[in-house]
Amino acid sequence: MLNDLRTYDNLGDPHYFFELFSSLKNDEAGVWTVRDAEQLFYNKNINGRTIFDGCLVLALKISIVELDELEKISINHRFKDFLLSENQMCDKFVEFLFQALHQDEIFHTIFSLEHISYDIIYHTTQINNSAFGFKYSNFKQLLIDFNVIQIHPTKELSKYILNSRYKKIFDKIILPEIKKRKIGIDELKKSMEQQQIHGEEAEIFVLNFERERLENKVGIDWVAEYSIAEGYDISSFQQVESEYNDCFIEVKSYSGTPYFFWSRNEVDISRIKGDHYFLYLVDRNQMSNDGYKPIIIQNPFKEVLHNDKWIKQIEKYKIQLK
Structure with missing residues (x-):
């Protein structure tokens, strides 16, 4: 859809669409054409714009406006009740837009x-x-x-x-x-069978664990839900009294003897954040038990990477020609 829309100068704004949709809603006879809609904005200036070439096209593509076999246009009946105010219209417009784009x-x-x-x-x-x-x-x-x-x-x-x-x-x-x-799709199938489900379940467990520990303090975020590049999964607080996020949690799921795989990026972030970085090791066989607490390690760069209590094994090397 966006590839088709990129050639237009203007895709519209709330003032344009509120006027267009309100006019279509008030069209009891149902005789509006594309030409009529274009004429409504002829020689108008809306927020410094006088060209509205892609606006109606967008409204049609996201199914707020519909075109019948006689080339008459009308507003989607599911949208009509959301025109009491421009703000209300905007919220519903964005929902329709996201629905149309979610697989674009x-x-x-x-x-x-x-x-x-x-x-x-x-x-x-x-x-x-x-x-x-x-x-x-x-x-x-x-x-x-x-x-x-x-x-x-x-x-x-x-x-x-x-x-x-x-x-x-x-x-x-x-x-x-x-x-x-x-x-990728193939990797997704493998991952869903192996660690992806376990990893997300463990992250949700820790998210709820932190909310309970911190008495539902606002600002505990599941960062990994949006990005896997941060080097930690959850942004939290060390104490209820903490005024800003000072606890960055990497969650690892395991079964049996505690173990985990640590990426280079996670190691680097752990080093940088020091005592503000925490490793939560979650036993997936126990996390459904009442009162279960994960293994919590503060500053794992120091307490794990440079501690003989943990066995380190290199799984692969990056080899690069000099």
């Missing part, structure tokens, strides 16, 4: 693990500005106009953050597809 290949090229990460300060997803490129700048502008993404408060980062207003919709519709695309 270009969308998932933009919102891929290469470009998105989790911001533990603002507790939401962040995306690189470069993810959109020039080719899809009209789509970026649409997301900005609908306040789906906002310029990151730290402007030097050249990133956007997902508006918390749309986090639930994003998590429900888009996030499952992003998670599915973390690895």
Whole structure:
């Protein structure tokens, strides 16, 4: 869908769509044509724009507006009740947009693990500005106009953050597809049979463990749900009184004698964060038992990597020609 829309200058904004949808809703006779919709905005200036070439096309593609065999247009009956205000319209519009895009290949090229990460300060997803490129700048502008993404408060980062207003919709519709695309289809099947399910179950267990330990303190985030590149899975707090996230948890699931695999990135982050980095080892055979507590290791770079109590075994080498 986004590939088809990239040739248009303007995909619309809330003011345009609220006026269009309200007009279609009030069209009792049902005689509007595409031409009528175009004439409604002829010679108009909305937020400094006078060209509206891709707006109706987008509304048709995400099924808010429908076109019949007689070339008459009408508003989707499921959308009519959400036009009491522009804000209400925006929320429903974004939901329709995400539903239409949740399997769009270009969308998932933009919102891929290469470009998105989790911001533990603002507790939401962040995306690189470069993810959109020039080719899809009209789509970026649409997301900005609908306040789906906002310029990151730290402007030097050249990133956007997902508006918390749309986090639930994003998590429900888009996030499952992003998670599915973390690895290839063949690898996904293998992973689902092996460690992926165990890993996510252990992370959810620790998430609930932390919430109970910290008396449901706000700000405990399942970072790995959005990004696997951070080097830890959960952002938490060492104490209820902590004013900011100072506990970064890597979760490892095991059965039998405690063991785990540690990536180079996780090791590096552990070294950097020192006493703020924690390893939670979860016995998947016991985590359903009442009162079970995982093995918790603070500063594993020191307490594991440089401790003779743990046996280290190199599974593979990276070999590179000089």
